[in-house]
Each structure stands twice: as structure tokens, then as C-alpha cells.
Amino acid sequence: MTTDTQAAAPEVGKARLRKEDARLLTGQTNWTDNIVLPGMLHMCFVRSPFAHARITSVDVSAARGMPGVIAAFSGADFAGEQGSLPCAWPVTPDIVIPHHPPMATDEVRYVGEAVAVVVARDRYEAADAIAAVDVNYEPLPPVLDMRAALEEGSPKVHEAGNKSYEWVFEQGDPIAAFRDAPVVIERNYRQQRLIPCAMEPRAVVASTDVAGEITLWSSTQIPHVLRFALSAFFGIPEQNIRVIAPDVGGGFGSKLQVTAEEVLAVLVSSKLRRPVKWTESRSEGNLTVHHGRDQWQRIRIAADRDGRVRGLDVDLLADMGAYLMLVTPGVPLLGAFMFPAIYKMDAYSFKCTGVFSTKMPTDAYRGAGRPEATFAIERIMDELAVELGMDPLQLRERNWIKHDEFPYTTIATLVYDSGNYEAATARARELFRYDELRAEQEARRASGDPVQLGIGISTFTEMCGLAPSRVLGSLSYGAGGWEHASVRMLPTGKVEVVTGSSAHGQGHETAWSQIVADKLGIPFEDIRVLHGDTQVSHKGMDTYGSRSLTVGGIALAGACDKVIAKAKKLAAHVMEASENDIEFTAGRLHVRGDPAQGRSIQEIALATFAAHDLPDGMEPSLDSDHTYDPDNFSFPHGTHLCATEVDTETGRVTIRSYVAVDDVGKVVNPLIVEGQVHGGIVQGIAQALYEEAVYDDDGNLLTTTLADYLVPSAADVPTITTDRTETPATTNPLGVKGVGEAGTIASTPAVVNAIVDALRPMGINDVPMPCTPEHVWRAIQAARDTGTGQNGGGQ
Amino acid sequence: MASITVTVDGVKYSDEVEPRLLLVHYLRERLGKTGTPVGCDTSNCGACTVHMNGVSVKSCAVLAVQADGAEITTIEGLANGEWHPLQEAFKTEHALQCGYCTPGMIMAAADLLRTNSHPSDEEIRDGLEGNLCRCTGYENIVRAVRRAAGAGVTP
Numbered sequence: 001m002t003t004d005t006q007a008a009a010p011e012v013g014k015a016r017l018r019k020e021d022a023r024l025l026t027g028q029t030n031w032t033d034n035i036v037l038p039g040m041l042h043m044c045f046v047r048s049p050f051a052h053a054r055i056t057s058v059d060v061s062a063a064r065g066m067p068g069v070i071a072a073f074s075g076a077d078f079a080g081e082q083g084s085l086p087c088a089w090p091v092t093p094d095i096v097i098p099h100h101p102p103m104a105t106d107e108v109r110y111v112g113e114a115v116a117v118v119v120a121r122d123r124y125e126a127a128d129a130i131a132a133v134d135v136n137y138e139p140l141p142p143v144l145d146m147r148a149a150l151e152e153g154s155p156k157v158h159e160a161g162n163k164s165y166e167w168v169f170e171q172g173d174p175i176a177a178f179r180d181a182p183v184v185i186e187r188n189y190r191q192q193r194l195i196p197c198a199m200e201p202r203a204v205v206a207s208t209d210v211a212g213e214i215t216l217w218s219s220t221q222i223p224h225v226l227r228f229a230l231s232a233f234f235g236i237p238e239q240n241i242r243v244i245a246p247d248v249g250g251g252f253g254s255k256l257q258v259t260a261e262e263v264l265a266v267l268v269s270s271k272l273r274r275p276v277k278w279t280e281s282r283s284e285g286n287l288t289v290h291h292g293r294d295q296w297q298r299i300r301i302a303a304d305r306d307g308r309v310r311g312l313d314v315d316l317l318a319d320m321g322a323y324l325m326l327v328t329p330g331v332p333l334l335g336a337f338m339f340p341a342i343y344k345m346d347a348y349s350f351k352c353t354g355v356f357s358t359k360m361p362t363d364a365y366r367g368a369g370r371p372e373a374t375f376a377i378e379r380i381m382d383e384l385a386v387e388l389g390m391d392p393l394q395l396r397e398r399n400w401i402k403h404d405e406f407p408y409t410t411i412a413t414l415v416y417d418s419g420n421y422e423a424a425t426a427r428a429r430e431l432f433r434y435d436e437l438r439a440e441q442e443a444r445r446a447s448g449d450p451v452q453l454g455i456g457i458s459t460f461t462e463m464c465g466l467a468p469s470r471v472l473g474s475l476s477y478g479a480g481g482w483e484h485a486s487v488r489m490l491p492t493g494k495v496e497v498v499t500g501s502s503a504h505g506q507g508h509e510t511a512w513s514q515i516v517a518d519k520l521g522i523p524f525e526d527i528r529v530l531h532g533d534t535q536v537s538h539k540g541m542d543t544y545g546s547r548s549l550t551v552g553g554i555a556l557a558g559a560c561d562k563v564i565a566k567a568k569k570l571a572a573h574v575m576e577a578s579e580n581d582i583e584f585t586a587g588r589l590h591v592r593g594d595p596a597q598g599r600s601i602q603e604i605a606l607a608t609f610a611a612h613d614l615p616d617g618m619e620p621s622l623d624s625d626h627t628y629d630p631d632n633f634s635f636p637h638g639t640h641l642c643a644t645e646v647d648t649e650t651g652r653v654t655i656r657s658y659v660a661v662d663d664v665g666k667v668v669n670p671l672i673v674e675g676q677v678h679g680g681i682v683q684g685i686a687q688a689l690y691e692e693a694v695y696d697d698d699g700n701l702l703t704t705t706l707a708d709y710l711v712p713s714a715a716d717v718p719t720i721t722t723d724r725t726e727t728p729a730t731t732n733p734l735g736v737k738g739v740g741e742a743g744t745i746a747s748t749p750a751v752v753n754a755i756v757d758a759l760r761p762m763g764i765n766d767v768p769m770p771c772t773p774e775h776v777w778r779a780i781q782a783a784r785d786t787g788t789g790q791n792g793g794g795q
Numbered sequence: 796m797a798s799i800t801v802t803v804d805g806v807k808y809s810d811e812v813e814p815r816l817l818l819v820h821y822l823r824e825r826l827g828k829t830g831t832p833v834g835c836d837t838s839n840c841g842a843c844t845v846h847m848n849g850v851s852v853k854s855c856a857v858l859a860v861q862a863d864g865a866e867i868t869t870i871e872g873l874a875n876g877e878w879h880p881l882q883e884a885f886k887t888e889h890a891l892q893c894g895y896c897t898p899g900m901i902m903a904a905a906d907l908l909r910t911n912s913h914p915s916d917e918e919i920r921d922g923l924e925g926n927l928c929r930c931t932g933y934e935n936i937v938r939a940v941r942r943a944a945g946a947g948v949t950p
Binding site: 017018020021022023024025026027028029031033034036122123124197198199200201247248249250252279281282283504505506507671672674675676678679680681682683705706707711713714715717719720743 | 813815816820823824827828829830831832833834835836837839840842869870871873874878882885886887889891892893894895896897898901916919920921923924925926927928929930931932933934935936937
């Protein structure tokens with residue numbers, strides 16, 4: 001064993017290439033759909049073709065006689081055990097949470113809702129047999145428009161009506177702010193419905209052994225939450241459930257769910273005592289993976305003539321879809337605190353009404369509430385700038401929190417610990433060549449160029465790192481926001497790290513190794529990170545809300561500190577010194593002032609294995625666990641600038657340049673951070689330009705395939721210029737902030753602001769998303785024909 | 796049932812298959828070659844891209860019977876002792892996150908470089924139009940293909 005532990009350069013901050021990549025690059029992957037178990041059967045679901053209908057009969061008997069079919073079940077066959085899919089976030093005491101059986105029994109409320117399941121020898125036979133299931137429906141009227149749904153006499157999605165809840169929040173004196181302000185403007189924005197489209201379709205394998213012990217493999221972000229839910233809501237003893245999330249091909253919130261298919265796989269496998277697999281097709285996934293966004297936003301801003309913002313008033317309608325899933329009603333609330341963004345003001349009021357429709361339920365999708373809020377505030381700041389005749393960057397600067405004002409308590413009661421909006425904006429301005437582009441814009445306006453140039457700004461922040469448990473408690477969320485980590489010191493000095501944070505593409509195995517390498521002073525290569533299996537990682541809150549590093553990473557650092565504390569005791573014994581005199585430096589435990597005579601922590605680990613010579617009462621182990629509950633959210637921020645060229649004859653939008661300067665605090669791995677920013681930005685651009693889940697007037701989803709739902713390709717998106725400023729978080733010992741959602745939150749308003757800016761001289765102040773050539777062209781025609789490019793009231 | 800003989804990653808297989816069996820399901824479920832994943836059902840995403848007789852195809856849009864007599868290369872057979880330059884470049888440039896699109900993206904990029912050994916960034920983007928990635932925003936994929944093409948790498 002080496003004693004040469006000359007301090008190496010810190011791992012944290014290095015652009016380490018990822019440990020994960022070797023298996024992913026060579027096809028040695030472990031996707032759920034790869035799993036084959038002896039005797040495994042395949043499930044295929046019969047799904048409702050109606051948006052809303054009463055089920056009058058379900059007959060699976062003919063399907064049972066089809067070749068290769070082992071069983072077929074209707075919802076009634078599981079009536080006693082299928083329960084109701086959980087909603088963990090009852091946001092108000094009087095919220096309506098409808099019963100939500102995994103398979104419908106009496107009524108279907110969206111196209112794609114499961115009504116029966118066929119279990120066969122292979123997936124082709126299962127798919128053949130679903131045609132033999134006979135379901136009779138009595139159609140009921142669909143409910144597709146949130147505003148109409150709230151009107152008197154609307155058809156009802158549920159007996160209790162179409163309103164799920166109304167949640168209000170008010171600070172300061174909004175009435176006075178709006179009464180006294182010389183400038184008040186109001187806008188209405190539509191957050192279109194989106195489909196997450198993780199590249200890996202969902203897949204589930206369930207196996208039940210003779211003792212009734214269940215193993216569930218699922219393409220999920222939340223193996224721990226899923227295990228808890230299966231026990232708490234479906235009555236399976238928790239000790240008898242093992243959930244494994246193997247390699248998971250992206251999530252973006254869509255796999256933060258307890259799904260009907262997971263529950264039914266467990267029930268079917270338990271009933272048949274055989275392993276079952278279900279893998280969705282993309283078309284099935286577009287119908288039945290929870291959707292995102294889908295809000296109407298009315299936003300009013302009150303300001304002085306010199307640009308000082310006085311107050312903000314927000315009124316949302318949020319489409320819940322047909323049922324409340326795991327965190328459906330809470331998603332808009334995550335935005336409630338973000339509308340005031342980086343700006344100081346005197347008063348704020350917020351109201352959100354959750355509305356049922358006969359569509360797929362909505363739930364968390366990358367950013368979850370915060371992209372919606374950021375879009376509305378960043379759009380209306382541009383509108384206010386126009387109203388006041390100010391440069392939109394100058395208006396933002398007039399109102400934002402200055403770098404020397406942190407920590408700052410916002411009007412929405414959040415305490416922003418740190419930030420430097422001036423620095424990020426200055427750097428973005430320089431990289432973007434803001435002044436040159438403004439000059440070019442002027443010239444092209446003056447010359448009447450049919451292709452106009454627009455400049456879009458987004459000086460965003462977000463709250464992430466979900467979350468302090470007491471804050472979640474105050475918002476009526478059903479769980480805490482902590483994370484757990486374990487460090488196992490193996491006898492040979494190698495280390496196993498167990499994290500409750502369940503990775504699905506983020507690079508935890510690499511980043512976590514970097515953190516532990518620095519904390520314990522051991523080589524990056526000597527560390528192995530384990531995750532995503534509740535038998536290995538028994539405790540965790542999983543991965544969403546950009547929480548892995550800011551919560552899970554800190555838990556890991558805490559576990560390392562406990563390892564060191566234990567090692568100091570043992571080192572004191574080995575070196576016959578007082579524990580108080582032992583110091584830990586770069587992986588070595590030594591008597592103060594005499595680092596040459598010390599022992600490496602890896603040698604101390606071996607001493608605990610032999611345990612021949614420990615003092616009385618000393619536990620022969622350095623292994624340590626830590627559960628960390630954050631004191632605060634983290635508040636990454638940045639300035640994104642987008643230049644678009646808009647062809648006023650065809651409506652075609654081209655992004656000419658995109659500059660993103662993000663501040664995510666201290667960076668563990670710049671390569672991973674840049675990758676998250678790139679991907680996040682493109683997902684936000686996709687909302688701005690391409691994507692929308694479209695239902696027809698009967699409630700059929702028209703965008704079931706990737707030919708209809710336009711996830712952009714490499715040819716559809718621009719090159720992105722990124723840079724960073726680094727303002728460490730003061731609320732955690734690593735100084736880190738989240739990065740997973742930042743790009744998506746920032747980019748949508750930057751792009752749409754740029755498009756509107758290009759068209760502003762035509763009298764246009766809004767283009768509905770996605771800003772397709774048709775939407776842009778129609779906005780131009782409307783402005784030319786009638787001068788009604790204005791968005792002042794409802795649309 | 797139809798009889799087919801297919802060489803996959805250098806190994807010859809003879810099998811009886813249903814005429815409707817998709818090549819990708821033959822690879823994954825009959826041969827256990829699960830390195831090639833399925834991302835959609837309309838041949839839009841490209842995750843299942845393999846080479847058939849040296850040319851990239853989306854294996855969800857090819858029937859196993861159409862591959863009779865063909866030589867198939869999947870991501871699992873791309874490395875020849877050493878990793879393929881694209882595999883190296885994807886790692887170096889962090890051109891993958893969840894990795895689900897990666898096998899198809901690399902197989903499509905290999906075909907692109909076969910027909911155009913020094914593509915411009917625009918040609919790379921156009922050439923990979925049939926392969927979707929939800930994680931990377933494509934920026935690093937473009938860099939990786941550029942690196943593999945030996946054209947150097949500058950942001």
C-alpha cells in the first residue's frame with residue numbers, strides 16, 4: 001500500500017471524463033427492456049379510444065383463448081387490490097383528489113387510459129390479443145378547454161366538478177401597488193402542453209417469488225419513492241419490495257411518477273407468480289406518460305415611469321388533466337415563488353386554479369413550474385421596457401437585486417443566498433456583442449429588410465435543490481426533501497459510495513467520485529458509486545428538481561466527514577497520540593505538525609478489517625452514513641441572450657446566435673455542467689419553436705408520434721456559446737447550486753423575446769408558442785390586416 | 796416462418812423467424828444483442844440504427860427477413876479491439892448523457908463519415924437529422940463527430 005499520498009490537484013473542478021460512458025458507448029447497457037427472466041411474460045394494455053366515456057362492459061374471454069396468451073384481466077379483476085394511484089401533494093385542505101384506479105373500471109377520462117391487460121408469451125402475441133378484448137363504451141362529453149371547464153353548465157370530468165383547488169399567496173399590499181403605480185400593463189400567455197419524450201420509453205419488469213417477495217425493475221427516477229408508495233398505498237409489506245432502476249435513459253421529470261403500469265406489473269406478477277415485462281411504444285408513451293406545462297397565465301405588472309417595479313399580480317389556470325398524479329397540483333406552486341424572479345418590488349399576489357380536463361394528467365417536466373413563471377416575468381419585463389421606452393437590459397438592471405445586497409429576502413419570501421446578476425450579464429453582453437447587434441437591428445429596420453433581427457433577453461434565476469423538509473411541509477407536500485449517502489471503506493482501501501440519488505444520465509458516478517476523492521484524499525479510480533437499487537441503497541429521495549448535487553452531494557460530503565472522524569480516533573490509537581492532536585490532510589492522518597509520520601486513511605481502513613488491536617469499545621469500522629436536509633433551496637442564475645432572424649414573408653425563425661452565461665456556484669465537473677446547460681437550453685428552445693401536445697375537439701391526441709411531436713434534431717437547433725460566472729452558494733459546504741433545469745428555465749423566454757423583438761415595429765407584442773412559421777406568419781398577417789397584434793386581454 | 800441467415804457482428808446465425816419480426820427485435824430478443832435500443836415506433840428517433848452491408852439503417856424499419864444474407868454491424872461490434880474513433884470522441888467531448896440515443900447516433904455518424912470524411916458542422920447536423928437526442932442539445936455530438944473526423948476541435 002502506498003504511503004506516497006502527495007496532495008494531488010483537487011478533483012472537484014476537473015473536467016473528468018465520465019465513468020459511466022464505457023458501457024453506454026459499447027452497448028453493454030442495462031436498460032430495463034434488456035432484462036430477460038426465466039418464464040417471463042409480456043403485458044400489453046387495452047386503452048381507451050375515448051376522451052370521456054362510461055364503460056358498460058369489458059370482456060377479456062376471447063383474448064384468453066388467443067395463441068400464446070396466458071391471462072387477460074380487466075380493471076374489475078383487480079378491483080379489490082388495485083387501489084388508487086397516489087397524489088403526494090394535496091396543496092389545499094379542500095383540494096379535490098379523484099379516485100384514480102390503475103385500470104379504469106367505470107369511466108375513462110382520457111384517451112389512452114388503461115381498461116384491460118393481456119399477458120402473453122411474447123410481445124407480438126400480447127399485441128395481437130388486445131384486439132380480441134371487447135370493451136363497450138357509452139361516450140360522454142369531453143372537457144378540453146380550461147376556461148370553458150370552469151363555466152357554469154360545463155360537462156364534468158368528475159362528480160365533484162372541474163375545479164381541483166385554488167391556491168393563493170399574497171405579500172405586501174398589491175392593491176395599493178397597482179392603484180398608485182403610473183404604469184400598469186397586463187398580458188396573457190399560454191404555456192402549451194408538452195410531452196417530455198425521454199429517449200428511453202418506459203419499461204417495467206416485475207417478479208414475485210414463492211415467498212411473495214417482489215422485485216420491480218423500472219425505468220424510473222424514483223426507486224425509493226416508488227418502493228414506499230407500493231407499500232403505503234397498495235399494501236405490500238415494504239420489506240418484501242425491492243425496486244431497481246437500472247440504466248435509465250433520461251427522465252426530465254416524466255419518470256418521477258408512480259405509474260399504473262408499475263402497479264399493474266406487480267399485481268399481475270403476484271397473481272400469476274411469473275415475471276412480467278411491459279415496454280411502451282413511443283405512441284403509447286406520448287399518450288400516457290404524464291405531460292408538462294399547460295397553463296393560461298394572466299400577469300400584471302405595476303411600475304413607476306422611471307422603471308421601478310412596484311408590484312406583480314399573477315392569475316393562473318393550470319390543467320391537471322384527468323387525475324392528480326404524484327405531484328400534479330404542486331407543479332404550479334413551484335412557480336408561484338419564482339414570478340418575482342431577480343427583481344425587487346413592494347407587493348406580489350398569486351392565484352392558481354387547478355382545473356380537470358379529459359386529457360392525460362400533467363406533472364413535473366424539466367423545470368416544473370419555474371419555466372412557466374420565468375417565461376411570464378421575462379416576457380412582461382420586455383413589454384414594460386417597450387412601454388417605458390427603455391432598453392430591456394437597463395430595465396432589468398434597474399430592478400434586480402445587486403450583488404452586495406445578498407442574502408436577500410424576495411417579495412415571495414425566499415431568501416436568495418448569493419448571486420451576481422451584474423457579472424453574468426456583463427459577460428453575456430460582451431460575448432453576444434449586444435451593442436453591435438442592436439446597431440444591426442436598427443439598420444435592418446431602417447432598410448425594411450424582410451428578414452428582421454430580434455434580440456431576446458432572459459436574466460433568470462430559479463429555486464432548486466428540492467428541498468428543505470420544513471418548507472415542503474409548509475406547502476403540504478407528503479414527504480421530506482433530505483438525501484442519504486453512505487461511504488463504505490473496504491479493507492484494501494478502496495471505497496464504495498452508496499447514494500440515494502438515483503441517476504438517469506446526469507453523471508453521478510463521476511461527480512460523486514470527484515467529491516469523495518477530495519474529501520478522503522484517495523484516488524478517483526479507487527471509488528465506485530452504487531445507486532438505483534433499494535437493496536443496495538436502502539434510503540433515498542431520488543432525483544428531480546436539480547437536487548442531486550445540492551442535497552445528495554452534501555449528504556455524501558457529510559458521510560465522508562464522519563469517516564474521517566472515526567479514522568482520527570483509530571489513528572490516535574495506532575500512533576499512540578491524543579485524538580485531539582490528530583489532523584487529516586490530503587488523505588493522511590498524522591500528529592499535528594508531523595505529516596511525514598502519519599498513516600493514509602486507506603491504511604486505517606485495513607486496520608479496522610484486521611481489528612486485532614483496537615481499544616476497548618471501539619467499533620471496527622469507518623463506514624458512515626449521513627442524511628442531509630438542506631436549510632434552503634439553491635438559486636442558480638444567469639443571463640441568456642438570443643438573436644433571431646425572422647422572415648416576415650414566411651414566418652420562419654432562425655436562431656442566429658445564443659449566448660448563455662450561467663452561475664451555478666462552485667462547479668464539480670465543468671464538462672457535466674456545460675452538457676446540462678446545452679441540453680437544457682435546447683429543451684427550452686423546443687418549447688419556444690417546435691413542440692406542442694395537440695388534442696383535437698374530441699380529445700384525441702394528434703401528436704402521438706415523433707413525426708407529429710417535433711422533438712428537434714441537430715439540424716433544428718443552433719450552436720450555443722456558454723460561459724460561467726462563479727458565485728458560491730453560502731448555504732452548503734461545497735458552495736454548489738443546481739444546474740439540471742437552468743437551461744430549460746432560461747431559454748424559452750429568451751427565444752420568444754427575440755422573436756417578438758424582431759416583429760415589434762409591426763405592432764406585434766406576442767406570438768403564441770410554439771413559434772412555428774404558421775404562428776409567426778399569422779401574427780404578422782393579423783397585425784398587417786387589422787392592427788391586432790396586441791396581447792392586452794384574453795386570447 | 797421464414798429461414799434467414801444473418802451475420803451479426805461477425806457471427807453467423809441461422810434462424811426461423813416470423814415474416815413480421817422487426818430486425819431490431821430479432822437482434823435484441825433472439826440474439827440478445829441489447830446494445831441496440833428502440834426509441835420510437837415510426838423510425839423518427841434513430842436509436843436503433845445499425846449498419847446493414849456497411850450502410851446505416853434504422854433496424855425498426857427493416858424486417859428480419861430483409862436482412863437474410865446480410866452482414867449487420869451493431870454498436871457491440873463496432874470496436875475492433877480498440878474503440879472506434881467515434882466512441883473515443885463521444886467520450887472525450889461528453890457527447891452523451893443518458894446514453895440511450897448513443898448507439899444509433901454513433902452508427903449514423905460512422906455512416907456519415909464514410910460518405911463525407913471531413914464534414915462541416917452544418918453537414919454534421921444535417922447528416923444526423925434522423926437521430927434524436929434529448930439530453931445533450933447536440934452541441935457536443937457535433938464536436939465529437941468533428942473530432943473523430945480528425946478536423947480538430949474548437950468550440
